[in-house]
Amino acid sequence: MGYFGNNKFKFGLFAMNCAGGQTPSKAPERWKAKWDDIVTVAKLGDDVGVEFILPVSKWYGLGGESDFQKWSFETFSQSAALGALTERIGLFVTAHAFLLSPAFAAKAIATLDHITNGRGGLNIVCGWNPAEFATHGSTIDPGNRYERGREWHQIFMDLIEGKPEFEWHTDFYDMKGLVTAPLPVQKKPPLMSAGQSSDGQAFAAEIADILFTTMRSFEHAKDTYQRVEKLAAAHGRKPDVFVQTQMICRPTRKEALEYAEYYAVEMADTQVVESFAKVKGSTLSKNAAKGESVADKGVLSTINAPTAQRYPGIWPGIYPVIGSPDDIVDELVKISATGVAGSALIFLNYLEEFPYFAQEVLPRMERAGLRTDGINA
Numbered sequence: 171m172g173y174f175g176n177n178k179f180k181f182g183l184f185a186m187n188c189a190g191g192q193t194p195s196k197a198p199e200r201w202k203a204k205w206d207d208i209v210t211v212a213k214l215g216d217d218v219g220v221e222f223i224l225p226v227s228k229w230y231g232l233g234g235e236s237d238f239q240k241w242s243f244e245t246f247s248q249s250a251a252l253g254a255l256t257e258r259i260g261l262f263v264t265a266h267a268f269l270l271s272p273a274f275a276a277k278a279i280a281t282l283d284h285i286t287n288g289r290g291g292l293n294i295v296c297g298w299n300p301a302e303f304a305t306h307g308s309t310i311d312p313g314n315r316y317e318r319g320r321e322w323h324q325i326f327m328d329l330i331e332g333k334p335e336f337e338w339h340t341d342f343y344d345m346k347g348l349v350t351a352p353l354p355v356q357k358k359p360p361l362m363s364a365g366q367s368s369d370g371q372a373f374a375a376e377i378a379d380i381l382f383t384t385m386r387s388f389e390h391a392k393d394t395y396q397r398v399e400k401l402a403a404a405h406g407r408k409p410d411v412f413v414q415t416q417m418i419c420r421p422t423r424k425e426a427l428e429y430a431e432y433y434a435v436e437m438a439d440t441q442v443v444e445s446f447a448k449v450k451g452s453t454l455s456k457n458a459a460k461g462e463s464v465a466d467k468g469v470l471s472t473i474n475a476p477t478a479q480r481y482p483g484i485w486p487g488i489y490p491v492i493g494s495p496d497d498i499v500d501e502l503v504k505i506s507a508t509g510v511a512g513s514a515l516i517f518l519n520y521l522e523e524f525p526y527f528a529q530e531v532l533p534r535m536e537r538a539g540l541r542t543d544g545i546n547a
């Protein structure tokens with residue numbers, strides 16, 4: 171995982187490939203995901219030492235007044251193009267495991283890794299929205315998503331590790347002639363798994379280098395970190411946990427709070443999150459419905475009361491970090507203390523807000539000892 175470097179707390183730019191980003195807001199200045207803007211932000215992220223860019227895999231929009239995420243760029247194509255335009259930033263692709271065969275993913279990751287000289291990474295998502303599967307003539311099997319995901323992962327790994335030609339015959343997959351060339355430049359491109367239920371945690375603990383997940387409070391983040399650490403130890407592994415943070419950074423706390431009030435309360439597109447919650451409730455993972463663990467309780471709270479939070483225009487499970495640059499760093503220091511090793515950043519408008527964040531927050535992170543790789547020294 172060379173390109174992750176040594177920073178104790180790592181940053182990524184999340185969901186820039188989708189209109190609306192990951193912010194369900196009707197505010198007219200919301201992110202439109204125009205290609206030139208994505209390139210500008212990606213290049214700035216590259217220059218200031220952000221570790222990775224992480225797109226969302228999206229095949230069907232979520233509606234609402236903002237027509238959320240209907241416009242989205244496909245993640246392999248986007249990451250390859252951004253890879254050719256940047257120097258050192260990591261480029262994840264987000265793969266809906268069951269909509270792509272492992273053979274396709276292995277070849278595409280190797281292609282990306284050669285184009286970027288070893289900066290590719292794979293985020294596996296096991297999916298939640300039947301409408302997205304329908305666009306591929308496929309259906310979702312939520313009860314078995316992780317069992318099938320384990321097989322998908324095994325085939326993928328065998329391919330990118332250069333296993334001689336093999337076959338795979340099970341109820342989930344019936345495949346022959348499995349072999350790929352070239353192999354990726356990296357011995358093993360970093361593997362991320364995005365999920366939030368206890369089943370999702372267990373899957374990531376078993377197969378991923380990073381669990382990409384939700385965070386509702388410091389206690390929740392700590393619980394996730396400790397659970398994943400324990401689960402992974404049983405497999406002799408130690409994956410990182412990355413969360414998602416909604417960054418609202420302004421010169422003063424007052425300005426930041428006012429901006430949050432404007433775009434995430436007054437302009438919240440609650441229809442989007444309400445329809446997401448309804449669908450998510452119909453495709454729960456096996457243990458999620460029982461609601462026994464902190465993780466599963468979190469899933470159920472999203473379903474039962476999707477907008478019952480201080481900021482209904484911030485996605486449930488994305489942790490709001492709001493304030494002056496000093497406030498932001500104070501919060502990130504606390505997040506880091508939970509054991510979480512990084513965050514994917516979300517802004518209402520990346521082009522308008524990320525430059526200020528880069529200028530003011532990154533040097534402070536360095537002074538706080540959380541980012542010492544030296545790019546902002």
Ligand SMILES: Cc1cc2nc3c(=O)[nH]c(=O)nc-3n(C[C@H](O)[C@H](O)[C@H](O)COP(=O)(O)O)c2cc1C
Pocket residue numbers: 225226227228264266294295296297298299364365366367368369370382383384414454455458469
């Ligand atoms: C942080 C995060 C990011 C995700 N990104 C995507 C995505 O890009 N596309 C997608 O279809 N699903 C995405 N998912 C959903 C996962 O695919 C997963 O299947 C879903 O959360 C159901 O699993 P769980 O409730 O067991 O965690 C994401 C989930 C989380 C928590």
